[in-house]
Amino acid sequence: SGVERLGDMIAEAKTIVPFTGAGLSTECGIPDFRSPGGIWTRYRPIPFDEFVASQEARDESWRRRFAMEEVFAAAKPGRGHRALASLYRAGKVPAVITQNIDNLHQASGLAPEHVVELHGNTTYARCIGCGQIFSLDWVKQRFDADGAAPNCTSCDEPVKTATISFGQMMPEDEMQRATALSQACDLFIAIGSSLVVWPAAGFPMMAKNAGARLVIVNREPTEQDDIADLVIRNDIGETLGPFVEN
Numbered sequence: 668s669g670v671e672r673l674g675d676m677i678a679e680a681k682t683i684v685p686f687t688g689a690g691l692s693t694e695c696g697i698p699d700f701r702s703p704g705g706i707w708t709r710y711r712p713i714p715f716d717e718f719v720a721s722q723e724a725r726d727e728s729w730r731r732r733f734a735m736e737e738v739f740a741a742a743k744p745g746r747g748h749r750a751l752a753s754l755y756r757a758g759k760v761p762a763v764i765t766q767n768i769d770n771l772h773q774a775s776g777l778a779p780e781h782v783v784e785l786h787g788n789t790t791y792a793r794c795i796g797c798g799q800i801f802s803l804d805w806v807k808q809r810f811d812a813d814g815a816a817p818n819c820t821s822c823d824e825p826v827k828t829a830t831i832s833f834g835q836m837m838p839e840d841e842m843q844r845a846t847a848l849s850q851a852c853d854l855f856i857a858i859g860s861s862l863v864v865w866p867a868a869g870f871p872m873m874a875k876n877a878g879a880r881l882v883i884v885n886r887e888p889t890e891q892d893d894i895a896d897l898v899i900r901n902d903i904g905e906t907l908g909p910f911v912e913n
């Protein structure tokens with residue numbers, strides 16, 4: 668079966684780099700983007716330039732974030748996160764590359780420096796001018812007091828969740844680290860991503876071109892199934908559950 672083949676490939680691999688998407692966290696109660704009921708089936712994305720230009724866009728963006736707070740606050744690592752954390756503890760996974768913003772890899776026991784967050788992190792906020800960090804609680808208090816999304820206390824530029832929006836620059840350091848990891852592994856496992864958003868979606872191919880085996884675990888077909896050595900079109904928790912240790 669697919670799980671057995673994956674087990675063999677994991678056993679044979681020296682360096683495994685997991686690359687994760689929103690499908691990893693659906694069993695934790697966090698919706699993905701493109702499945703039925705996903706975020707982009709309910710909301711139009713707010714591009715970065717709109718966020719910068721419009722107070723109304725910033726207010727709407729923060730209202731959406733606050734509406735999700737209970738879901739993010741309650742979410743615990745799922746079987747997929749725990750399986751990857753087991754492989755990390757076993758010394759097979761140097762780091763995880765993730766498109767996810769939910770902090771669940773860190774919550775499953777990975778050190779922060781071993782989670783490469785290509786699209787940032789939604790559990791705190793950052794000034795888009797000077798980079799100062801703010802807590803979501805601080806933003807919420809200011810939003811409730813002023814009835815509007817706050818600006819930075821240092822430089823007066825807008826404060827945004829520490830995530831990457833469409834049209835926003837990718838984080839340079841994370842892109843470099845993801846490149847190095849993709850090129851230095853012998854097994855690359857893409858998990859729970861439709862693989863349609865670039866440049867993130869370029870890493871599976873980069874790993875493959877550098878000589879790694881490529882496995883894709885996703886319940887729907889992805890854009891890149893045709894270049895994979897193994898495609899497991901099944902539930903992530905069921906597929907990775909057998910690799911959870913403890």
Ligand code: OAD
Pocket residue numbers: 687688689690691693694699700701702705766767786831832833859860861862863864884885886887901902903904
């Ligand atoms: P998508 O929503 O595009 O894809 C998630 C994939 O996971 C879908 O193909 C689902 O079929 C699959 N899936 C969901 N739950 C699953 C489960 N339990 N078992 C197996 N498969 C499951 O999410 P991403 O590919 O992560 O970026 O989206 C990429 C980027 O698009 C996000 O990082 C975000 C979004 O716009 C930005 O906002 C910049």
Ligand code: ZN
Pocket residue numbers: 794795796797798799819820821822823824
């Ligand atoms: Zn600032």
